Amino acid sequence: xKKILLFFVAGTLVLGGCNKEYFNPSTVSQDQAVSSxxxxxxxxxxxxxxxxxxxxxSVLYNKVxxxxxxxxxxxxLNQGNVDENNIATGGASVVNDxxxxxxxxxTAQLVRANADLVLANVNNANxxxxxxxxxxxxxxFRALTLGDMAQFFEQTSLSTGENAPFVPRQEALRSAVAxxxxxxxxxxxxxxxxxxxxxxxxxxxxxxxxxALIARYSLVLGDYDKALAAAGRVNLSSRSVFNFNVNARNPxxxxxxxxxxxxxxxxxxxxxxxxxxxxxxxxRIPFLVRAAPLPTQNRGxxxxxxxxxxxxxxxxxxxxxxxxxxxxxxSDLANAVTELNKVLTKQPAQDAFGLGAGLPAYSGPxxxxxxxxxxxxxxxxxxxxxxxxxxxxxxxxxxxxxxxxAERNRNFYPYPRxxxxxxxxxxxxxxx
Numbered sequence: 001x002k003k004i005l006l007f008f009v010a011g012t013l014v015l016g017g018c019n020k021e022y023f024n025p026s027t028v029s030q031d032q033a034v035s036s037x038x039x040x041x042x043x044x045x046x047x048x049x050x051x052x053x054x055x056x057x058s059v060l061y062n063k064v065x066x067x068x069x070x071x072x073x074x075x076x077l078n079q080g081n082v083d084e085n086n087i088a089t090g091g092a093s094v095v096n097d098x099x100x101x102x103x104x105x106x107t108a109q110l111v112r113a114n115a116d117l118v119l120a121n122v123n124n125a126n127x128x129x130x131x132x133x134x135x136x137x138x139x140x141f142r143a144l145t146l147g148d149m150a151q152f153f154e155q156t157s158l159s160t161g162e163n164a165p166f167v168p169r170q171e172a173l174r175s176a177v178a179x180x181x182x183x184x185x186x187x188x189x190x191x192x193x194x195x196x197x198x199x200x201x202x203x204x205x206x207x208x209x210x211x212a213l214i215a216r217y218s219l220v221l222g223d224y225d226k227a228l229a230a231a232g233r234v235n236l237s238s239r240s241v242f243n244f245n246v247n248a249r250n251p252x253x254x255x256x257x258x259x260x261x262x263x264x265x266x267x268x269x270x271x272x273x274x275x276x277x278x279x280x281x282x283x284r285i286p287f288l289v290r291a292a293p294l295p296t297q298n299r300g301x302x303x304x305x306x307x308x309x310x311x312x313x314x315x316x317x318x319x320x321x322x323x324x325x326x327x328x329x330x331s332d333l334a335n336a337v338t339e340l341n342k343v344l345t346k347q348p349a350q351d352a353f354g355l356g357a358g359l360p361a362y363s364g365p366x367x368x369x370x371x372x373x374x375x376x377x378x379x380x381x382x383x384x385x386x387x388x389x390x391x392x393x394x395x396x397x398x399x400x401x402x403x404x405x406a407e408r409n410r411n412f413y414p415y416p417r418x419x420x421x422x423x424x425x426x427x428x429x430x431x432x
Contacts (some may be wrong), residue, residue, distance in 0.1 A: 030117075037125035040118055040134050041199040047118075047141040048201055051111050052242040052311065053251060059111065060242070060311065061251040062104035063148050063387035065263070071389040071408045072271040073380075074263040081262050088263070090409020091401060091432060096417035104152065105416045108145040113160040115142035119179075129193025132186050136206040139183035140313075143176035143213045150220070151391040154412045155427050163424050173217045177226075180217075184210040204313060205240035212240070212314040215322050220395065224326035231319040231326075239352050241310035250311060252304035252385070264299045265289050270384050276377045283348055283358040288384050302385050303353075316352055317343050317382040321375055328371050336371050337362050343378050355382065372396065401432040 033039040051059045068074035069088040079085045083099040094101065118138035125131045149156040150169035157164040158175055167175075187207055215231035218224075244250040256262050268289050269277045278285055286301075293299045303311045324339035341361040348356035357378070364370045376396045380389060390408055394400070398407045414429035 034117060034121035035124050037127065037130045037134075037195060038199065040121060040125055041130075041196060043114060043118055044134060044137045044141075045199075045201050047111055047115055047138065048204075048242065049248065050107060050114075051141055051144065053244065053248045054107075055249070055251050055255045056099075057103045057107055058251040059104060059108050059145065059148060060387075061255055062100050062107070063151070064252060064385055065100050065256075066104060066152055066413065067387040067390040068385060069263060070410050071393055072266055073384065073389050074271070075266040076263050078261050084262055088409075094410060094413060096414050096420065096429070098414075098416075101152075101413050102416040102418060105149075105419060108149055109157070109160075111141055112145040112149075115139070115145070116160070127193050127195055128190045130196045132190040133192040133196030133200065133206065136183045136187045136192070136210060137200065137204070139179045140204065140206070140209050140213065143180050143217065144313075146172045146176040147213070147217050147220075148387070150217075151387070152413050153415065154430055157423075165425050166427055170221060173221050177214055177217050177221070177223075180210050180214045184214070201243065203241045203243040203310065205235075205238050208234050208238045209240045209313050212319060215319060216314070219322050219326060220391065222329075224330050227322050227326045231322045234314075234316075234319045236316040236319060237352055239310075240313040242313065243310050245308045249307040250304060250309050252300075252311070253307055253309060257298045257300040257302075257304035258307070260293075260296065260298050265385070267299075270381060272377070272380055275373060276380060278377070278381050279359055281359060282381065283356055284381050284384075287348065287355055288381075300385060304385065312353060312386075315355060315382065315386075317346070317355060317378075321379050321382060325372070325375050325379075328368055328375060331368065333366050333368065333371055336375070337366070340371065340375060340378065343382060357381070 033043060055061060065074070065084055066087060069076070069084060070090055074088070076085050076088045086093040086095070086098055087100055115138040118134055119142070122131050122134050125134055146156065150172050153169065155166040155168055156172050157166050158172060159165070184207070187210065192206065211230045211233040215227045215234070218227040218230060256264070265271070265288070268285060268291055270288065272278060288302045289299050290297060290301060303309060320339050320342045324336045324343070327333070327336035327339060344357050344359045345361055346356040347358050348354045350356055362374055364374060376392060379392055393408045394411060399405045400408055400411055410432050412430040415426050420426040
């Protein structure tokens, strides 16, 4: 990316019912903003605000739109929303000036660049515990954006500047995991200070989120032992969330699920068909969708039910399914089924977010193909509307564009025109 400016939230940022206000320091220079612990913490609060709020320009909104519309998880309600409709159509309909692709790319790059800015200047915070908090927080948002970019683009950049070089998506994920591991070690050695805690917007469980993201991206990289270990270190009773209120609103409810104007879940089966379709007895379905919405209601529920509804950074079931998949890909099917059954048999009351299937244990064939298919089915339900289905579809080798029974209309997205016009290193667009 050619140039990225330091950003903060305009006005004040008040999240999570904590009555803490973070005033807009837009009158200070970048050097002043990164010269103190207070300025660096303000910048960290800006990372979360940019990533999770702002409606149509937020990373959260656009990654759910890109993944959901390209895999039939979501359906278009109003074709007048041209850019979202083109994502749902897929193929050559998605061009370089598509607003969903552009907003996702530019906002994610802004967050990544500012996370790097915090990490580069963290020693300007004098207190070791504050430095631990800053490193953990910035590493989490750096990893989230690199992981999101790797789902939708074949390559991305790891630096900011004139004609910044691109790297393959796998290298971006390896960079994210390495930084997360560094942050986790620092946090374990030096707990977060009261100074940092008093200034940061609450909601994110730093220690558990670092391990959850190490597990998430190690799985995609095929480092199954690391994914197993990291997922096993996550406390499944913990909650790590993006908090919202009526001023800093849940972007999916605000823009999509609070109305019937753009898109909604395709149907009560979440767009899944054949062997991937959910059981009619799955207790996750009424958590996720309305069976018979009124004309003015969006079918979708999940974590997008109000402007102040928190959105999980990860859900406990993801960690169990990461372990199940890692075991299955290591040909340890007995342990894979053990982890899978923890998801299948979990009751809603046993889950930190109330997300439980309440189904019988797995009774299908004890073969890699059958167990992996059941894992994918449960990922598609447990992680519905969270922006994972496109990457899962590729990783599990499901039919893609041009194949019979295609379950996705693209593999990767073209690079935005704004990037291509400003960066001579922008790679060729993918064929589909």
